[in-house]
Structures are given as C-alpha cells and as structure tokens.
Amino acid sequence: MTDQSPARACGIDFGTSNSTVGWLRPGMETLIALEDDKITLPSVVFFNIEERRPVFGRLALHEYLEGYEGRLMRSLKSLLGSKLIKHDTSVLGTAMPFTDLLGLFIGELKKRAERTAGREFEQVVLGRPVHFVDDDAAADQEAEDTLAEVARKIGFKDVSFQFEPIAAAFDYESGITQEELVLIVDIGGGTSDFSLVRLSPERRTRDERQDDILATGGVHIGGTDFDKQLSLQGVMPLFGHGSRMKSGAFMPTSHHINLATWHTINSVYSQKSKLALGSMRYDIEDTQGIDRLFKLIEQRAGHWLAMEVEASKIELSHADSRHVAMQRIEPGLGVDLTRALFEAAIEAQLEQVRGSVSALLEKAGVGVEQVSTVFFTGGSSGIPALRHSVSQMLPNARHVEGDIFGGIGSGLAIEARKRYG
Numbered sequence: 001m002t003d004q005s006p007a008r009a010c011g012i013d014f015g016t017s018n019s020t021v022g023w024l025r026p027g028m029e030t031l032i033a034l035e036d037d038k039i040t041l042p043s044v045v046f047f048n049i050e051e052r053r054p055v056f057g058r059l060a061l062h063e064y065l066e067g068y069e070g071r072l073m074r075s076l077k078s079l080l081g082s083k084l085i086k087h088d089t090s091v092l093g094t095a096m097p098f099t100d101l102l103g104l105f106i107g108e109l110k111k112r113a114e115r116t117a118g119r120e121f122e123q124v125v126l127g128r129p130v131h132f133v134d135d136d137a138a139a140d141q142e143a144e145d146t147l148a149e150v151a152r153k154i155g156f157k158d159v160s161f162q163f164e165p166i167a168a169a170f171d172y173e174s175g176i177t178q179e180e181l182v183l184i185v186d187i188g189g190g191t192s193d194f195s196l197v198r199l200s201p202e203r204r205t206r207d208e209r210q211d212d213i214l215a216t217g218g219v220h221i222g223g224t225d226f227d228k229q230l231s232l233q234g235v236m237p238l239f240g241h242g243s244r245m246k247s248g249a250f251m252p253t254s255h256h257i258n259l260a261t262w263h264t265i266n267s268v269y270s271q272k273s274k275l276a277l278g279s280m281r282y283d284i285e286d287t288q289g290i291d292r293l294f295k296l297i298e299q300r301a302g303h304w305l306a307m308e309v310e311a312s313k314i315e316l317s318h319a320d321s322r323h324v325a326m327q328r329i330e331p332g333l334g335v336d337l338t339r340a341l342f343e344a345a346i347e348a349q350l351e352q353v354r355g356s357v358s359a360l361l362e363k364a365g366v367g368v369e370q371v372s373t374v375f376f377t378g379g380s381s382g383i384p385a386l387r388h389s390v391s392q393m394l395p396n397a398r399h400v401e402g403d404i405f406g407g408i409g410s411g412l413a414i415e416a417r418k419r420y421g
Helices: 057-065 098-117 137-153 164-173 223-239 254-259 262-269 271-281 288-298 302-315 339-345 347-364 384-391 407-420
Strands: 010-013 018-022 044-048 053-056 070-074 088-091 094-097 123-128 158-163 180-187 192-199 213-219 321-325 334-338 373-377 398-401
Touching: 010 098, 010 164, 010 407, 018 098, 018 407, 044 057, 044 098, 053 057, 053 098, 057 070, 057 302, 070 088, 070 262, 088 098, 094 098, 098 137, 123 137, 123 164, 123 407, 137 158, 158 164, 158 407, 164 180, 164 192, 164 213, 164 373, 164 407, 180 347, 180 384, 192 347, 213 347, 223 254, 223 288, 223 302, 223 334, 223 339, 223 347, 254 262, 254 271, 254 302, 262 271, 262 302, 271 288, 288 302, 302 321, 334 339, 339 347, 339 384, 347 384, 373 384
Parallel strands: 010 123, 123 158, 180 373, 373 398
Antiparallel strands: 010 018, 044 053, 044 070, 088 094, 180 192, 192 213, 321 334
C-alpha cells in the first residue's frame, strides 16, 4: 500500500470529555467530521424518555438543557478502572450493563466515522491513558481488556492500543525540522499523562520507536477533577457543604462529592440518597444549605450545575472571575467564582502533577535542563496555573501548544497506518 492510498485502519481517541476519529488519506484532513462539520463528539449520551432513544454529543447536551425528560450520562471513560464497570445502570426502565453503555457510545463513533468515510473500519488503534488506574497493574490491564472487548463487540476485528501522549508526540513530530527531546504533557478530562520522547524528521519514518520513548508516566487527575474541586470549594458551600451538625461535627460530604463528580451525579437522585438526607436534616444547625440541596435534587439540576462549574473553569483560563446565577434554585442566589479560588482549590492536584513529572524525569535519567520542548495537549492543558506549574520546572524548554482536542486522534491515525497499512 502506498502513501497515496487511504489507510486501512482508523485511530480512535475515546476521551473523558470529547472523542475524535483519525484516518490517514491523501490530500485530506486526518480527523473525520463526527457531528455536523465538527471533528469532536462530546462523550455524552442522553436517554430521551419521551422518544425512547439515545442521543449523542452536542445534541444530547442540547436536549438535556432544553428540559427533555431523560437521563444524561457523561465522563463515560471514567468507568474504565472503576468498580462501577462490572455493574448495571437503569436506562429507559431497563438494566443496562455499563460495558454496553460504552459500546453504545464507541459504536456511534465507529458508525459516524464510517458514514463520513464511505467505508467500513475493521482495524483500530485506540488511545489509552498511561494509567487507567494508578499503582495497580492488574486493574489497569483489566481496564484495557474491557475496552478491547467492547471494541470487538461493536465490530472491530483487530484492536490495538497506543498511549495517548505518545500518539500526541507522533502528531507533533510530523511538523518538526530538527531533533528535539520533548516532554509531552497531555491533560485530558480524566487523566494527566506524560511522555519523554526523542523526536526528529529522520526518526518518524521508522516503524520501531520503542528506543525513542525514554519514559512514560501519569496520574489519574484531569479536567473533571478540577471541576470537582472548584465545585466543592466554590459552589457546594451554598448547598450545605461544611455545615455543622448539632453535635458540632461537619455535615457528611458524600452527597456533595457525588454532585461534584460527573459520573456519580445520578446517584444523588436515588430514593436511598434522599432518605439519608431527609433524616440528616433534623440534626443540622442551619438548614438553609440542605434545603437548597433538596431543591436542586427535586429539579434534577445536578448536571446543569456541573456544566456551570465546567464553563466557569474554562472561562477562568482567561478571565479573573465568572458569576454563576442560580435563581432556578432560589431567587437571587448566585456566586462569583474567581481564578484565585480555583487555583487554590486545585493546588493539591497540581502538586501531584509536578510530582509525576519529576518521577518521569528521574526514571529517564534526564535533567530538567536537557528537555528542549514542552508540548501541551489535551482539553485541560490550557489552565494557566497548570502550565505555569509545569513550565517552571523546565527552565530551558520552549513551550508549544498542540491541537488540544485533535492531536491525539491524528497521532493514532499515523500509528494505525504503520500497524495495519
């Protein structure tokens, strides 16, 4: 097969927040349009009760926000490596295994890519984080095996994997003119992944690149964790987080943590959860916060609030503050979320990121002064405090921003051609 023929296989970047599909074909863009003319499909499924059908991506978010009755599910990738993956969830009145939910979404990616490409794909290179699960090799392997099984079940015959930051490195390498020692910083919705890679125009033609990958590492922290911390510090105090019980103890935090975590929001609406809150109310000194929490649950407004927090996180990358109006819960209720509050809220996560980068350099036996380039990719890599945090560690490196949503999908497409022709 020549470089003038389309590749046989595609690359899929199934992301926590957004997903892409890449396919190398001569004279055309690598990433396939998945929703209208957009290359990303938000990793969201909405089960519309009125029409008894699943809806995906931006349309799913639109229908949910328009007030259609149903169930919104987001951050599906976070299920991999969690205990939930072995369980079922209630969808349109029936029990659906979480693995089938993943298959539904990844199957939709496959279907849309094939429709646009005008052909079927039987081979795929899937991106994966360096660690689905931190410090547990067996659980990490199980998460990869689960994803491979899902991919085969929806019709892929040959399934292989590449680390997401390595895929981003190959995408970056396609445009460089000289050798560079590059730290790839890939901050996605669910994980922060790092790779130290030697890249050059000569090396990119080689099939075997293992020797060029000096070290890989990562930590299970991403954009959804930053959302969670911003929510807990800035928003949840209005809903009773930090309230005192009559005994002097703090109100239990599980409801607030579940509301601040994308893939556990629905659990707060359960009868068991509501009964636990109801019995707790009698023991709380000031009931204003918990009463607002009841209103939020009554309206099933958890995802709406989480979207407001996420929008604030994004805006705080270039603004000093954002006002979140919550009059739907209570007239005049609102909060100003500031960049200073956000940065303080995520400092512990940034410390873990710095620790992971230090461990990576130590593992590779490379001094900070030897790194020539820091390449930022992934949807959460634009957070100024995070960039500053990593950049400060590497005084001699220039900083390059990749295609934060498309770089991994493009790199996986390059790898797919190498592996499958």
